[in-house]
Amino acid sequence: MERFTVISSDCHAGLPAADYRDYVDGKFRDAFDMALPIQKQMTDKAEQTFLIKEINDQWRAGNEDRLSGAWDYEQRLRVLNGDGIAGEIIFVDGITEQNAPPFGAGLSLPTKNIMPELQWAGARAHNRWLSELCARNPARHFGVGVCPLLWDIDEAVREVRWAAENGVGGLLIPLFTGEFPSYHHKRYDPFWQACEDTGTIVCLHSGAGPMEQIFGEDFPMSDLSEYPGAMGIYVSEVFFWTYRPLIFMLWGGVFERFPRLKCSITETGQGWLLPPMFRMLDHHYYDTQFSAKLGDYRSHLSMSPVEYFRRNCAIGASCMPRSDAEMRDQIGIEQMMWGSDYPHPEGSWPFTADQMISTFKGLPEDEIAAMLGGNAIEFYGFDQGALDTVAAEVGPLRSDFVA
Amino acid sequence: MERFTVISSDCHAGLPAADYRDYVDGKFRDAFDMALPIQKQMTDKAEQTFLIKEINDQWRAGNEDRLSGAWDYEQRLRVLNGDGIAGEIIFVDGITEQNAPPFGAGLSLPTKNIMPELQWAGARAHNRWLSELCARNPARHFGVGVCPLLWDIDEAVREVRWAAENGVGGLLIPLFTGEFPSYHHKRYDPFWQACEDTGTIVCLHSGAGPMEQIFGEDFPMSDLSEYPGAMGIYVSEVFFWTYRPLIFMLWGGVFERFPRLKCSITETGQGWLLPPMFRMLDHHYYDTQFSAKLGDYRSHLSMSPVEYFRRNCAIGASCMPRSDAEMRDQIGIEQMMWGSDYPHPEGSWPFTADQMISTFKGLPEDEIAAMLGGNAIEFYGFDQGALDTVAAEVGPLRSDFVA
Numbered sequence: 001m002e003r004f005t006v007i008s009s010d011c012h013a014g015l016p017a018a019d020y021r022d023y024v025d026g027k028f029r030d031a032f033d034m035a036l037p038i039q040k041q042m043t044d045k046a047e048q049t050f051l052i053k054e055i056n057d058q059w060r061a062g063n064e065d066r067l068s069g070a071w072d073y074e075q076r077l078r079v080l081n082g083d084g085i086a087g088e089i090i091f092v093d094g095i096t097e098q099n100a101p102p103f104g105a106g107l108s109l110p111t112k113n114i115m116p117e118l119q120w121a122g123a124r125a126h127n128r129w130l131s132e133l134c135a136r137n138p139a140r141h142f143g144v145g146v147c148p149l150l151w152d153i154d155e156a157v158r159e160v161r162w163a164a165e166n167g168v169g170g171l172l173i174p175l176f177t178g179e180f181p182s183y184h185h186k187r188y189d190p191f192w193q194a195c196e197d198t199g200t201i202v203c204l205h206s207g208a209g210p211m212e213q214i215f216g217e218d219f220p221m222s223d224l225s226e227y228p229g230a231m232g233i234y235v236s237e238v239f240f241w242t243y244r245p246l247i248f249m250l251w252g253g254v255f256e257r258f259p260r261l262k263c264s265i266t267e268t269g270q271g272w273l274l275p276p277m278f279r280m281l282d283h284h285y286y287d288t289q290f291s292a293k294l295g296d297y298r299s300h301l302s303m304s305p306v307e308y309f310r311r312n313c314a315i316g317a318s319c320m321p322r323s324d325a326e327m328r329d330q331i332g333i334e335q336m337m338w339g340s341d342y343p344h345p346e347g348s349w350p351f352t353a354d355q356m357i358s359t360f361k362g363l364p365e366d367e368i369a370a371m372l373g374g375n376a377i378e379f380y381g382f383d384q385g386a387l388d389t390v391a392a393e394v395g396p397l398r399s400d401f402v403a
Numbered sequence: 404m405e406r407f408t409v410i411s412s413d414c415h416a417g418l419p420a421a422d423y424r425d426y427v428d429g430k431f432r433d434a435f436d437m438a439l440p441i442q443k444q445m446t447d448k449a450e451q452t453f454l455i456k457e458i459n460d461q462w463r464a465g466n467e468d469r470l471s472g473a474w475d476y477e478q479r480l481r482v483l484n485g486d487g488i489a490g491e492i493i494f495v496d497g498i499t500e501q502n503a504p505p506f507g508a509g510l511s512l513p514t515k516n517i518m519p520e521l522q523w524a525g526a527r528a529h530n531r532w533l534s535e536l537c538a539r540n541p542a543r544h545f546g547v548g549v550c551p552l553l554w555d556i557d558e559a560v561r562e563v564r565w566a567a568e569n570g571v572g573g574l575l576i577p578l579f580t581g582e583f584p585s586y587h588h589k590r591y592d593p594f595w596q597a598c599e600d601t602g603t604i605v606c607l608h609s610g611a612g613p614m615e616q617i618f619g620e621d622f623p624m625s626d627l628s629e630y631p632g633a634m635g636i637y638v639s640e641v642f643f644w645t646y647r648p649l650i651f652m653l654w655g656g657v658f659e660r661f662p663r664l665k666c667s668i669t670e671t672g673q674g675w676l677l678p679p680m681f682r683m684l685d686h687h688y689y690d691t692q693f694s695a696k697l698g699d700y701r702s703h704l705s706m707s708p709v710e711y712f713r714r715n716c717a718i719g720a721s722c723m724p725r726s727d728a729e730m731r732d733q734i735g736i737e738q739m740m741w742g743s744d745y746p747h748p749e750g751s752w753p754f755t756a757d758q759m760i761s762t763f764k765g766l767p768e769d770e771i772a773a774m775l776g777g778n779a780i781e782f783y784g785f786d787q788g789a790l791d792t793v794a795a796e797v798g799p800l801r802s803d804f805v806a
Contacts, residue, residue, distance in 0.1 A: 055698065182616050184632050213585050229587050229654030231700035232708070235687045236650055240643060247639055251632030272679045272686070279675045284638045295458065297634035305635070 003395030004369055005387050006356075007087040007376035008080075009316035010205075010266050010339030010347075014093030015071045015129060017043075020102050023125035031118060032102055043098055046220040059345050066350060070099050070343050073136055080140075083340055083352035086373065086390040087140045087382050089316065090133070091172060091205050091266070092126055094344070101126035105146050108208035111178030116151035123148050127159070131166040139386035144170035144203045150180040153190050160194040169380065170201035170264070175208040175241050183245050184252025192254055196261040201380060205316075206242040206267045209234050242268040243277065246313065250281070250305035251297070255312045262379065266316030267341065271324040274315075274331050281305040310335065314379040317371075319348045322359045325371065333367060337376040353396055362403030406798030407772055408790050409759075410490040410779035411483075412719035413608075413669050413742030413750075417496030418474045418532060420446075423505050426528035434521060435505055446501055449623040462748050469753060473502050473746050476539055483543075486743055486755035489776065489793040490543045490785050492719065493536070494575060494608050494669070495529055497747065504529035508549050511611035514581030519554035526551050530562070534569040542789035547573035547606045553583040556593050563597040572783065573604035573667070578611040578644050586648050587655025595661045604783060605666040608719075609645040612637050645671040646680065649716065653684070653708035654700070658715045665782065669719030670744065674730040677718075684708040713738065717782040720774075722751045725762045728774065736770060740779040756799055765806030 015023075017039055024032045047053050060067060069076035070093055080088060092107055093099040100106035104114045105122030127145035134143040145168040149156045163171055181187060195202050214230050214237075216222030224230060246265055255261060285304040303311070310332060317324060318341040328336060338356070341347030348355040360368045373391075377384050418426075420442055427435045450456050463470060472479035473496055483491060495510055496502040503509035507517045508525030530548035537546040548571040552559045566574055584590060598605050617633050617640075619625030627633060649668055658664060688707040706714070713735060720727060721742040731739060741759070744750030751758040763771045776794075780787050 177616075181619070181630070182636075184617075184630055184636060185619075186629055186631070213580075216584070216588075226589055227584070227587055228589070228656045228703050229651075229700055231697045232654035232687055233585075233587060233651055235697065235700075236654065236684060237647070244640070248632075248636055251635035251639065253631045269683075272682045276675045276679045280672075281639060283675070284635055294634045294638065297632055297638075300631050 001388065001392070002399070003391050003397055004084075004401075005087075005373040005377070005384070005391035006083075006085050006395055007089070007337065007373040007380075007382065007387075008083075008085045008340040008342065009089050009264070009314075009337035009376045009380075010318040011088040011090050011342045012093045012344060013070050013076070013090045013130065013133060014099030014101065014106075014126070016099060017102065019071070020122070020125045020129070023128045024102065025121055025124065028103075028118065028121040031121075035102055035118075039100075039102060042220060043100070049220055049222070049224060056345065067343050073133065079342060079349060081394045083342070083349050084356070084394055084396040085340060085352070086387045086395060087142065087377070088342075089142045089144060089170070089264075089266075089339070089376070089380060090130065091144050091203070092130075092146050094207060101146065105148065107172070107205060109146070109148055109172070109174035109176075110208075111150060111174070111176065111180070112212075116148065119148045120151070120155065122146075123159075127163065127166075127168055131168050134167050138167055139383050140390060142170065142380050142382065143168045144172050144201070144205075147171040147173050149173045149188070149191060150177055153187060156191045157194045160191065160198055160200050164198035164200055169199075170203045171195070172203045172205060173245070175204060175206075175245055176210070177245075183248040183254065188254075189257065192258045192261050196258045199262075199381065202261065202263040204242055204245055204263065204265045204268075206238050209238055209241055239268045239273055243273075246309075247281075247305075250308050251301075253300045255308040256301055256303070259312075261312060263313045264316055264337075264379065265313060266339065267318040268315070270315060270317050270320070270331050270336065271327040275327065278306045278309075281309075314375060319346065319355065320359055320371070325359050325363060328363075328367065328371070333370060334375060336371045337379065338372050353400075356396060357400055361401050363401075365398060365401070368401055404791065404795065405802070406794050406800055407487075407804075408490075408776040408780070408787070408794035409486075409488050409798055410492070410740065410776040410783075410785065410790070411486075411488045411743040411745065412492050412667070412717075412740035412779045412783075413721040414483075414491040414493050414745045415496045415747060416473050416479070416493045416533065416536060417502030417504065417509075417529070419502060420505065422474070423525070423528045423532070426531045427505065428524055428527065431506075431521065431524040434524075438505055438521075442503075442505060445623060446503070452623055452625070452627060459748065470746050476536065482745060482752060484797040486745070486752050487759070487797055487799040488743060488755070489790045489798060490545065490780070491745075492545045492547060492573070492667075492669075492742070492779070492783060493533065494547050494606070495533075495549050497610060504549065508551065510575070510608060512549070512551055512575070512577035512579075513611075514553060514577070514579065514583070515615075519551065522551045523554070523558065525549075526562075530566065530569075530571055534571050537570050541570055542786050543793060545573065545783050545785065546571045547575050547604070547608075550574040550576050552576045552591070552594060553580055556590060559594045560597045563594065563601055563603050567601035567603055572602075573606045574598070575606045575608060576648070578607060578609075578648055579613070580648075586651040586657065591657075592660065595657055595664050599661045599664045602665075602784065605664065607645055607648055607666065607668045607671075609641050609670045612641055612644055642671045642676055646676075649712075650684075650708075653711050654704075656703045658711040659704055659706070662715075664715060666716045667719055667740075667782065668716060669742065670721040671718070673718060673720050673723070673734050673739065674727040677735075678730065678733040681709045681712075684712075717778060722749065722758065723762055723774070728762050728766060731770065731774070736773060737778060739774045740782065741775050756803075759799060760803055764804050766804075768801060768804070771804055
């Protein structure tokens with residue numbers, strides 16, 4: 001093959017808020033109609049206060065067509081093909097793009113001021129639409145549905161089955177468990193079991209944070225002048241919050257009890273974060289000098305937390321910088337899956353081709369192939385042959401990556 | 404000088420719980436008498452469930468005299484001198500040693516199920532006793548009082564003044580702010596101002612964690628079998644919780660508004676944690692590619708968060724391992740202050756002499772001198788001459804550190 005088969009491990013899709021109406025269960029339509037203007041108001045306010053509308057408007061201008069690929073399939077294909085991407089992992093969309101599902105069923109899955117039944121209705125609306133999107137070409141699109149796991153585990157187990165039967169291969173779970181037990185608690189075992197049984201990937205994606213602590217109790221309506229530097233704090237912590245649920249799962253023995261369960265963690269930073277995190281976990285697993293007084297917290301694990309991570313997890317590395325590619329041996333090359341973060345403004349699109357080359361140029365060809373696509377194909381279970389056929393048309397030329 | 408002048412930047416002291424009675428304000432004595440048996444019961448339960456009583460009992464046996472140095476001054480001096488330590492920073496004690504102040508005024512300073520007036524009463528009782536302890540020899544003992552900062556800032560400001568007038572040079576503040584705003588909020592400005600004005604050091608010390616999330620709602624009475632690996636999670640996160648308040652202060656511009664304010668952060672890990680944390684903070688301060696959409700969160704700062712850290716902060720590095728000493732240039736040698744963690748079981752005592760040598764042997768003599776004592780002398784404002792006199796008797800021989 002003269003071209004690489006590229007998977008973007010981090011893409012997003014979502015309908016304009018009003019268009020979710022047709023996908024919401026009939027009995028929730030009235031609630032939907034009432035909630036819609038409020039959702040719009042909150043999104044506008046959040047963008048004004050926290051996301052600097054001017055910057056976003058400037059960036060949107062001229063990008064409208066490509067941004068509509070968040071919901072318009074033909075536009076989406078055009079961007080993916082233009083970026084050289086054969087296959088993609090599709091997460092729900094965020095507030096920047098104003099395409100979040102209704103009733104708080106977006107990327108952050110909050111637990112405060114939320115009605116569980118409605119959040120589930122919003123999640124199901126998104127998952128139905130996502131299932132249709134992926135069905136356009138299942139070989140290229142791997143959908144990650146939304147799963148408000150916390151409220152009712154039986155309900156979540158039913159959603160796992162629905163997802164598996166409807167071509168939705170992964171489920172996004174909340175990073176924050178609010179008043180519910182964290183993910184080391186055994187109440188979640190039926191959910192892990194169902195995911196393992198159906199081969200459904202459990203997905204963590206960055207974005208959520210303890211917004212009230214950082215931006216004030218009235219978030220997103222707070223007066224930020226009382227909270228200087230809040231956004232700096234948010235970005236400094238955001239990756240910790242993404243890894244935290246996985247730390248609970250690793251120590252909690254989730255991958256001991258469910259050895260075939262898979263978990264991906266996406267857009268969370270790699271090089272500066274993972275090698276020290278691995279050293280820290282190994283230290284606490286292997287060295288007991290500093291923690292003898294804390295008793296036994298290891299004997300339920302037959303492997304170290306890092307070994308579970310290597311066996312059961314993979315990293316969706318959005319817009320991977322070259323420094324991360326150079327640290328691939330410390331991060332774990334088999335876990336690293338490149339991603340474009342389309343259609344988010346921090347993503348590499350529509351300049352992905354250049355960005356890829358500057359990240360990978362001169363590295364061993366088989367390692368580039370693994371990080372650009374091979375790892376994701378294996379982890380998420382894509383059909384390699386079908387994707388190679390697509391890549392033969394759209395993929396980046398291997399010769400461009402030779403130093 | 405043929406000996407190093409050593410400061411332990413991390414020591415602890417506390418009375419046996421019942422002995423705090425005499426130091427509690429008269430009007431809280433009845434409450435003290437009621438709370439004492441409950442405190443004892445909670446401590447016992449915590450030790451049984453979380454700290455493995457057998458291990459602690461085994462470790463205590465034969466150490467009783469040295470452990471009583473937590474409150475007995477002559478015993479304390481014997482251990483310090485035996486360890487070669489000329490001066491020490493004294494924090495409040497933890498539950499392992501059963502010497503915590505009453506009313507939740509210990510190292511963790513919880514905000515849940517706490518009566519503010521009582522927590523203040525417990526803090527004041529400890530601070531009074533600590534003031535007496537330090538007065539035995541102010542040249543050698545730097546006391547860090549307990550300050551339940553959150554409830555009432557004016558009250559905290561009064562405690563800063565009391566501390567300054569009574570030979571208590573630092574104040575420990577809570578790592579968790581509970582329902583109160585975090586430390587970037589301007590409500591804390593009068594406290595920072597008072598600390599800056601009086602030269603009082605703001606101190607963060609590891610230990611507190613979100614115990615209910617990790618060990619269950621009924622902590623410390625929970626059934627841990629439902630929360631496998633909880634202690635592994637606790638130790639994996641505990642340093643994050645210690646640094647978190649400082650991250651809020653750095654981005655919040657606290658050291659911009661109060662440029663002479665000093666903050667120490669103690670027993671939090673160094674080598675595996677700080678260099679990546681610095682890279683992360685620099686990335687978010689200097690590189691805007693990934694955060695343009697997040698608006699301006701830097702213009703209130705005239706320096707980067709890392710530069711404030713270098714100017715205003717120092718690290719109490721308990722039982723510093725050799726790997727940290729070898730990474731001193733990446734960590735910042737001017738911030739590193741060795742500590743023995745006496746009388747905690749994870750500390751280096753009573754084998755400090757050997758531990759020091761294995762950490763520092765063969766390094767440049769002036770750098771060893773800085774990390775073992777010089778940095779702490781400058782940061783905490785000890786009297787160098789008085790300490791050198793003590794060290795001439797008890798300090799470790801410089802010749803033992805030559806490779």
